[in-house]
Amino acid sequence: xxxxxxxxxxxxxxxxxxxxxxxxxxxxxxxxxxxxxxxxxxxxxxxxxxxxxxxxxxxxxxxxxxxxxxxxxxxxxxxxxxxxxxxxxxxxxxxxxxxxxxxxxxxxxxxxxxxxxxxxxxxxxxxxxxxxxxxxxxxxxxxxxxxxxxxxxxxxxxxxxxxxxxxxxxxxxxxxxxxxxxxxxxxxxxxxxxxxxxxxxxxxxxxxxxxxxxxxxxxxxxxxxxxxxxxxxxxxxxxxxxxxxxxxxxxxxxxx
Ligand code: COA
Numbered sequence: 001x002x003x004x005x006x007x008x009x010x011x012x013x014x015x016x017x018x019x020x021x022x023x024x025x026x027x028x029x030x031x032x033x034x035x036x037x038x039x040x041x042x043x044x045x046x047x048x049x050x051x052x053x054x055x056x057x058x059x060x061x062x063x064x065x066x067x068x069x070x071x072x073x074x075x076x077x078x079x080x081x082x083x084x085x086x087x088x089x090x091x092x093x094x095x096x097x098x099x100x101x102x103x104x105x106x107x108x109x110x111x112x113x114x115x116x117x118x119x120x121x122x123x124x125x126x127x128x129x130x131x132x133x134x135x136x137x138x139x140x141x142x143x144x145x146x147x148x149x150x151x152x153x154x155x156x157x158x159x160x161x162x163x164x165x166x167x168x169x170x171x172x173x174x175x176x177x178x179x180x181x182x183x184x185x186x187x188x189x190x191x192x193x194x195x196x197x198x199x200x201x202x203x204x205x206x207x208x209x210x211x212x213x214x215x216x217x218x219x220x221x222x223x224x225x226x227x228x229x230x231x232x233x234x235x236x237x238x239x240x241x242x243x244x245x246x247x248x249x250x251x252x253x254x255x256x
Contacts, residue, residue, distance in 0.1 A: 014055035019044030028088030030163030038233040072101035085109035114205030117170035127164040144225035190216040195224030
C-alpha cells in the first residue's frame with residue numbers, strides 16, 4: 001500500500017494511503033496505521049502513524065492534545081479538512097482535533113472510545129513489572145475472538161513500551177464533566193461504532209457519546225470486541241459507507 005509523508009514542525013508524519021477519500025484514521029494505543037488496511041482498501045482515505053509509532057518520527061508527546069496538534073496540522077496541509085476517524089486513544093485524539101482545531105473537521109467517526117478512558121490500574125502496573133505477560137492480557141481484553149487475540153498479542157508484546165505510554169495518556173484523558181455540563185457540544189455529523197463485546201471501552205461509553213452528540217448515529221457490531229475494525233471489517237466498513245452516503249445527501253455545500 002502506498003505511503004505519503006507530511007512534515008509538521010520538522011516532525012515527519014507517515015500516512016498509509018488507500019482509495020481516494022477525505023477520511024483520516026487514527027489508531028489506538030500501541031498500534032499504527034496498518035490497523036486500518038481493510039478500511040483503506042475498501043472505503044479509502046489516509047491512516048496516520050502517530051508520532052513515535054510506525055514510520056513516523058519521534059516527538060515529545062505530553063498529552064492527547066499534542067497528538068491532536070500533529071494530526072490537525074497534517075490534515076490542514078494534506079486535505080484542508082477531513083472526516084476524522086479514531087479508535088480508542090485515537091478516538092480521544094479525534095475529539096481533541098475537533099475541540100482544538102475544529103476547522104479541519106467535517107465529520108467524526110468515533111470507534112471503541114469514550115469521553116473518559118481510565119485504564120485498569122492492574123494493567124498499568126503490570127505493563128511496568130511484567131510487560132510481556134501483561135501485553136498478552138491486553139490483547140485478550142481487546143478481542144472477542146481468542147485466535148485473533150493470540151495472533152495480535154505479538155504486536156503488543158513488541159511495542160509494549162509505547163503501549164504503556166499511550167495507556168498512561170488515555171488514563172489522564174477525561175472530558176466527562178465537560179460533556180455532562182453541556183460545555184462541550186460536538187456539532188458535526190458523527191458516527192459512533194462499538195463492538196458489542198468490547199471489554200476495554202464498553203458499549204455504555206458509546207451510548208454516552210450518542211446521548212451527548214446531537215447529530216450522531218451509533219452502530220453496535222455483534223460478536224466483536226474492542227478491535228472491531230479487524231474482527232468485523234465487512235459490517236464495520238458497511239457502517240462507514242452508509243454514514244458517508246448520508247453525509248453527502250445532507251451536508252451543507254460549504255462542508256463538502
Ligand atoms: N463514558 C461515559 N461514562 C463513563 C466513562 C465514559 N467514557 N468513563 C467512566 N464513565 C462513568 C461510568 O459509567 C461510571 O458511571 P456510574 O457510576 O453511573 O456507573 C462512572 O463514570 C465511574 O466510572 P468507572 O468506570 O466505574 O470509574 P472509573 O472511571 O473510576 O473506573 C476503571 C476505572 C479502570 C475500573 C474502568 O474505567 C474500566 O474498567 N475501564 C475499562 C478497562 C480499561 O483499562 N480500558 C482501557 C481504555 S483505553
